[in-house]
Amino acid sequence: MPIKEQMGVVESNLLETCKATGAESIKTAYGTAIRSVQTRYWTGDWASMHKFIRDHDALDLVERRISQMNMKEFLRENPDVLPTGLNVDHKYTVTVRRS
Numbered sequence: 001m002p003i004k005e006q007m008g009v010v011e012s013n014l015l016e017t018c019k020a021t022g023a024e025s026i027k028t029a030y031g032t033a034i035r036s037v038q039t040r041y042w043t044g045d046w047a048s049m050h051k052f053i054r055d056h057d058a059l060d061l062v063e064r065r066i067s068q069m070n071m072k073e074f075l076r077e078n079p080d081v082l083p084t085g086l087n088v089d090h091k092y093t094v095t096v097r098r099s
Helices: 003-021 046-055 068-077
Strands: 025-028 031-043 086-098
Touching (some): 003 025
């Protein structure tokens, strides 16, 4: 089994263990696994997104893709304002640090 596949299996097992135990991190003598949420924003409707950006003078939301950090900040500051076509995905990830 290739190393990336093996790492995927380990990550999946660590995420499942964190979920089952309610832990945000697991510390061992060999290192610490930390569970965190990764959020992504994207749109399937660029015409509407461009209009939204112009209407809200929010050019800092765009790179060639939606700026993840700036969109997160914009939505935090404007919770009742959502652009048409915005997609949001939340995904738990695990980071392992050596002792």
